[in-house]
């Protein structure tokens with residue numbers, strides 16, 4: 001499916017460790033327009049890591065779907081793109097130019113590509129040249145230590161990016177500095193390809209404000225969607241606050257998908273999601289988190305989840 005930028009596009013941000021296939025398919029039910037894989041190391045992909053190959057998989061409902069890669073070695077990038085070319089139903093290959101983690105940055109990957117813009121340009125050109133997918137994109141921060149966002153965005157456009165997503169912080173700002181929506185607006189004014197705004201969008205009001213303030217063509221939501229995957233239905237369809245019954249349904253469905261995708265191990269990696277979901281205003285949330293941290297058996301875990309999320313909120317009958 002083509003990306004429709006004739007109206008605001010709502011995307012789920014890539015979050016390593018969170019936006020796997022089970023989670024993305026849960027979010028998809030709430031109407032998100034675009035889903036993106038977790039960051040996939042181009043190196044791991046070409047070295048045939050089975051686990052990494054599996055990260056390319058998508059749910060049938062994910063259309064359009066984008067795969068995000070990290071890397072800077074042109075030969076490795078080309079081979080990674082050729083592997084992705086074999087995958088059907090992938091609409092975009094996205095280059096990560098934002099990850100701040102030292103392990104990634106020390107290998108001239110993620111946000112450190114912003115310190116070598118000629119190389120960043122070559123990586124985007126390489127993806128564009130070898131990809132058989134309709135779109136090439138990149139996700140950037142505003143700079144590494146200092147902001148040079150307009151220069152970065154112009155180079156991305158000139159190198160063949162079809163759209164970009166902008167997290168409105170520098171690498172130095174990690175995940176805490178105030179998001180600079182003025183900078184996103186400056187980028188939007190400076191280039192002609194679509195710009196997707198990202199950073200600290202956590203409500204329908206904020207989504208509307210960021211869209212109108214920046215003039216962006218879409219927004220991308222990460223952390224808020226982990227807590228509230230229904231946020232996209234609230235933004236797009238005006239859905240009201242979810243009932244406790246709906247949350248229970250979502251949590252159990254997410255859990256079941258984790259078990260079918262990861263088998264027993266899915267119960268353990270679902271703990272972090274339960275930590276987020278349990279913060280929606282339930283009594284006994286901290287005791288619940290202690291309990292599930294000790295459970296490994298999926299059947300036992302499901303029973304404990306079902307009991308906890310059967311609570312009604314105080315304002316419900």
Ligand SMILES: Cc1cc2nc3c(=O)[nH]c(=O)nc-3n(C[C@H](O)[C@H](O)[C@H](O)COP(=O)(O)O)c2cc1C
Nearest residue numbers: 013014015016038039139167199200201221222223
């Ligand atoms: C746990 C975590 C993992 C992330 N993984 C990725 C990633 O794999 N690729 C990427 O481009 N950004 C990644 N990010 C950044 C997010 O995509 C997003 O830019 C950032 O969280 C700001 O948006 P938000 O405030 O809506 O979460 C990650 C962020 C977090 C918190």
